[in-house]
Amino acid sequence: MTIQEPAVARPAGRPRSEKAEKAIIEATLDLLGEGMGVSELSIEAIASRAGVGKTTIYRRWSNKEDLIVDALATLKAPLPELGGTSVRDDLISLLGAMRAEAGQPRSRCVMNIAMSEADRYPRLMERFVERAITPRREAMRAVIERGIASGELDPGLDVDMGMALLSGTMLWHTKWGPEGELDPGLPERVVDVVMAGIAARP
Amino acid sequence: MTIQEPAVARPAGRPRSEKAEKAIIEATLDLLGEGMGVSELSIEAIASRAGVGKTTIYRRWSNKEDLIVDALATLKAPLPELGGTSVRDDLISLLGAMRAEAGQPRSRCVMNIAMSEADRYPRLMERFVERAITPRREAMRAVIERGIASGELDPGLDVDMGMALLSGTMLWHTKWGPEGELDPGLPERVVDVVMAGIAARP
DNA sequence: CCGATACGCAACGGTTCCGTTTCGTAAATA
DNA sequence: TATTTACGAAACGGAACCGTTGCGTATCGG
Numbered sequence: 286m287t288i289q290e291p292a293v294a295r296p297a298g299r300p301r302s303e304k305a306e307k308a309i310i311e312a313t314l315d316l317l318g319e320g321m322g323v324s325e326l327s328i329e330a331i332a333s334r335a336g337v338g339k340t341t342i343y344r345r346w347s348n349k350e351d352l353i354v355d356a357l358a359t360l361k362a363p364l365p366e367l368g369g370t371s372v373r374d375d376l377i378s379l380l381g382a383m384r385a386e387a388g389q390p391r392s393r394c395v396m397n398i399a400m401s402e403a404d405r406y407p408r409l410m411e412r413f414v415e416r417a418i419t420p421r422r423e424a425m426r427a428v429i430e431r432g433i434a435s436g437e438l439d440p441g442l443d444v445d446m447g448m449a450l451l452s453g454t455m456l457w458h459t460k461w462g463p464e465g466e467l468d469p470g471l472p473e474r475v476v477d478v479v480m481a482g483i484a485a486r487p
Numbered sequence: 488m489t490i491q492e493p494a495v496a497r498p499a500g501r502p503r504s505e506k507a508e509k510a511i512i513e514a515t516l517d518l519l520g521e522g523m524g525v526s527e528l529s530i531e532a533i534a535s536r537a538g539v540g541k542t543t544i545y546r547r548w549s550n551k552e553d554l555i556v557d558a559l560a561t562l563k564a565p566l567p568e569l570g571g572t573s574v575r576d577d578l579i580s581l582l583g584a585m586r587a588e589a590g591q592p593r594s595r596c597v598m599n600i601a602m603s604e605a606d607r608y609p610r611l612m613e614r615f616v617e618r619a620i621t622p623r624r625e626a627m628r629a630v631i632e633r634g635i636a637s638g639e640l641d642p643g644l645d646v647d648m649g650m651a652l653l654s655g656t657m658l659w660h661t662k663w664g665p666e667g668e669l670d671p672g673l674p675e676r677v678v679d680v681v682m683a684g685i686a687a688r689p
Numbered sequence: 690c691c692g693a694t695a696c697g698c699a700a701c702g703g704t705t706c707c708g709t710t711t712c713g714t715a716a717a718t719a
Numbered sequence: 720t721a722t723t724t725a726c727g728a729a730a731c732g733g734a735a736c737c738g739t740t741g742c743g744t745a746t747c748g749g
Contacts, residue, residue, distance in 0.1 A: 298694025299746040305696080320607050325526045327736055338697045343738070400662065401603035404522050418663075445664065446680055450652065453659030457651040460602065461620075478648055500724025501716040507726080529706055540727040545708070 301344075308335040309342055313356040318391030323353060323402055323409070350409060357395065357413045364424050372432035373476055379425050380455050380472035387459040388467075425451065438480075450479045503547075510537040511544055515558040520593030525555060525604055525611070552611055559597065559615045566626050574634035575678055581627050582657050582674035589661040590669075627653065640682075652681045 312335035316326055328349060332339045346352040365382040367375040386392040399418070403410040429447045432438035438447070454475050462471075514537035518528055530551060534541045548554040567584040569577045588594040601620070605612040631649045634640035640649070656677050664673075 295748080296694075297692075297748055299696075301695065322524055322526055322604075324524055328738085329736060332697095336697085338699095339738080340698090340740090341696065344695075397603035401599040402524075443676075443680075446656075446676065449656045449659040449664065449677075450680065453655035453657070454648075454651045455655070456659065457655030462647065462651065474645075474648065475651075478645075478652065497718080498724075499718050499722075501718095501726075503725065530708085531706060534727095538727085540729090541708080542710090542728090543726065546725075 302341075305335070305337050305341050306345065309337055309345070309352070310356045310359055311335070312337075313352060314360070314391055314395075317353075317356075317398065318394050320390075320394055323349075323398060323406060326353070328352075350406060353406075354409055354412050357409070358416055360392070360395065360417060364420060367424070367428065372428055372435070372437040373480060375428045376425070376451060376476045376480075377472045379421070379428065380451060380475055383421070383452070383455050384459060384472060387456075422448065447479075451475065454479065504543075507537070507539050507543050508547065511539055511547070511554070512558045512561055513537070514539075515554060516562070516593055516597075519555075519558075519600065520596050522592075522596055525551075525600060525608060528555070530554075552608060555608075556611055556614045559611070560618055562594070562597065562619060566622060569626070569630065574630055574637070574639040575682060577630045578627070578653060578678045578682075579674045581623070581630065582653060582677055585623070585654070585657050586661060586674060589658075624650065649681075653677065656681065 309331060312331045313326070316330060316334060317323075321330075326349065328339055328342055331352070332342055342352065346355065365378045367378055369375065387396065395413070395417075399410060399413055425448050426444055429438060429442070429444050433440055433442060433444075455472070458471060458475070462468075468474075511533060514533045515528070518532060518536060519525075523532075528551065530541055530544055533554070534544055544554065548557065567580045569580055571577065589598065597615075597619075601612060601615055627650050628646055631640060631644070631646050635642055635644060635646075657674070660673060660677070664670075670676075
């Protein structure tokens with residue numbers, strides 16, 4: 286018995302190509318990142334971009350939505366390391382990460398889809414929210430709750446309101462703020478002006 | 488000469504039907520309001536919904552984008568009457584109007600389009616921003632500037648930051664806040680928590 | 690080597706929408 | 720009445736994409 290026994294017996298025949306699978310997912314994310322909407326995204330375009338036959342796609346996913354679900358699931362969520370020294374610093378880190386992601390076209394367009402097509406593709410969004418939104422939301426919630434506990438933030442603060450203030454303000458700036466201007470100090474300015482409202486006042 | 492002479496001579500033949508024109512625009516807004524994206528919106532669907540032949544549409548608009556531009560232009564912008572008694576009251580009125588519009592499916596979906604398809608349809612968005620966004624933005628800017636002048640708001644406040652705080656927080660709540668819950672007091676709560684930050688402190 | 694499965698490719702019939710044309714009819718002017 | 724233009728309806732050829740199938744080749748286990 287020199288051959289190791291896999292836990293699940295490999296089925297006979299040529300195994301599926303991992304390379305093709307990755308190329309399909311990459312092509313899907315690329316096209317979405319280039320501004321293509323979910324409804325405009327065609328299997329044929331994905332196959333062409335990935336250098337793959339349509340058969341290879343249909344063998345793995347029965348429809349477009351399933352494919353996009355899996356593609357979105359591969360978007361890693363590398364939350365920033367939080368120093369934990371102060372609530373202010375941690376919030377600046379979180380907003381900075383948010384702004385940086387909003388700058389990447391791929392994340393940016395996926396975010397657009399999340400905001401506009403949530404009603405039409407509920408399964409898609411459920412998965413995306415679970416994978417991408419919730420971790421960030423909970424990270425910010427944890428920071429705010431820690432700040433309330435430590436006395437850095439107003440003990441009467443509604444946590445959801447605090448998150449809306451920070452995230453909403455940041456989102457607004459990246460969407461409709463002064464164009465082109467990247468303003469590396471923006472996260473700090475947002476946190477400071479919001480903190481002045483929600484920070485505990487002695 | 489019993490017949491009045493119009494300023495512009497009416498061309499011979501049957502005049503175009505205003506009723507058909509309105510039906511086309513209404514059908515367009517209806518379909519957009521039902522969640523249909525710009526790219527999925529087809530001339531044939533509009534014609535069918537409006538009870539009109541495709542010919543009647545193509546006679547007026549050479550392409551889909553032109554039609555949507557005109558349709559969006561008919562969306563009136565009835566800004567709320569501002570009492571002008573206090574900055575706080577006026578801001579609550581503005582945010583209340585924003586939330587009310589976000590509740591109407593037609594305005595809601597048009598807003599979705601504005602946020603997600605701005606890159607793909609720049610002409611569309613330019614017109615929409617000019618027609619719908621700018622008046623509201625300027626109304627809020629005026630209130631904030633009046634508040635700064637009157638001493639109700641922090642004299643060092645960045646007006647754009649103030650608008651981002653108010654509008655962004657409101658947007659965030661309507662998008663990802665607790666579902667279903669309408670919370671009629673939300674505009675007031677948002678204004679109060681933001682004011683606590685941007686209001687001048689004696 | 691053999692059987693099995695995956696591969697890329699091309700073609701299929703079917704659907705939807707495109708923008709145009711034709712048709713018979715309706716509504717205006719002259 | 721004659722002319723002119725608009726109307727709704729239907730059909731056109733063309734394009735894109737659907738999901739499927741067949742083809743010849745490649746890659747695995749036995």
